[in-house]
Amino acid sequence: MYKQSCIACHGTDLEGKMGPNLQKIGGKMTDQQLFKLVQNGRGGMPAFKSSLKDEDIANIARWLAEKK
Known part of the structure; x- marks a missing residue:
């Protein structure tokens, strides 16, 4: 999904x-923190944000949380 x-x-x-x-x-943030970051963005992600479903964001957040 990240790719x-x-x-x-x-x-x-x-x-x-x-x-x-x-x-x-x-790896420095929990999957819940990453979920909120990806979902909301820091300055707001562009239009692509609206095409991501919560399930997609959760998958990305879990994958990122596992990175070290």
């Missing part, structure tokens, strides 16, 4: 591109 939905803006190289690299903060 399909997030990678274009959040990158794979721990630097991020348009948005912060979520993989870099993964």
Whole structure:
């Protein structure tokens, strides 16, 4: 899901591109914290946000929480 939905803006190289690299903060936050971050964004994610279902966000949050 990250590769399909997030990678274009959040990158794979721990630097991020348009948005912060979520993989870099993964493992430092709980899946609940990450769920809220992905759901709400810090400055609001662009229109793509509306296409993510809560189940998609939960899957991304769980995956990110497991990153170290």
